[in-house]
Amino acid sequence: MSHQKLHIASCYALLLCYTLLSLSHCVDGRSKAPIINLKHFIGCAVREFTFMAKKPGCGGLHITTDACWGRCETWEKPVLDPPFIESYQRVCTYNETRFVTVQLPNCTSDIDPSYTYPVAIRCDCGVCLTSNTECITSV
Template sequence: SVLQPCQPINETISVEKDGCPKCLVFQTSICSGHCITKDPSYKSPLSTVYQRVCTYRDVRYETVRLPDCRPGVDPHVTFPVALSCDCNLCTMDTSDCAIQSLRPDFCMSQRAP
């Protein structure tokens, strides 16, 4: 199989928040793909190794409205949309830096129709 380069792809994701009983699932553009990394054979306690991951370079932000939120709860959720991607250090502000994570369309609450 051929490793896909780091690039924007269409993906189904979910958004949800406390006070809103339904999860919204929709298509957006995220960064995905392979980044070349190096793992030194000799590891010194004084050296630091940084792994590069496929992450956002240019983004725009979009906002969706969650249905049936409780009174007083802001139903809007803003998320980044990938315009371009880059192999770089993982930024927790915009990326899931976990080694193993849930599917991007995973919902803890009921899915909105």
């Protein structure tokens, strides 16, 4: 698939994601938040995520941030030469982030209490990059 077709497919996925996230409906004349069935959602979106920040020698801290979440379309095409298949495996990945640093509580005097984590600004379906995502390359 050419780079241009892949770009067009990515733009279509973004448009679909934006449309799904921006839809709202009215009940009794009042605007309601969009209802999206996440079991059937195909695409990549920014979603709120809470985790426990930990570091040896410090107490833990619950952090709520924005992270990338979603399922991206993948496909395979048979080819005549080994490995006899051409795979297009895209993942929901970070395209734009900012970093936030917080101070963990109860750190021992020899430990820096700073803890830095990413906040997702924009997420897209794309090639898995080991620089910011855990990628499974073989089974």
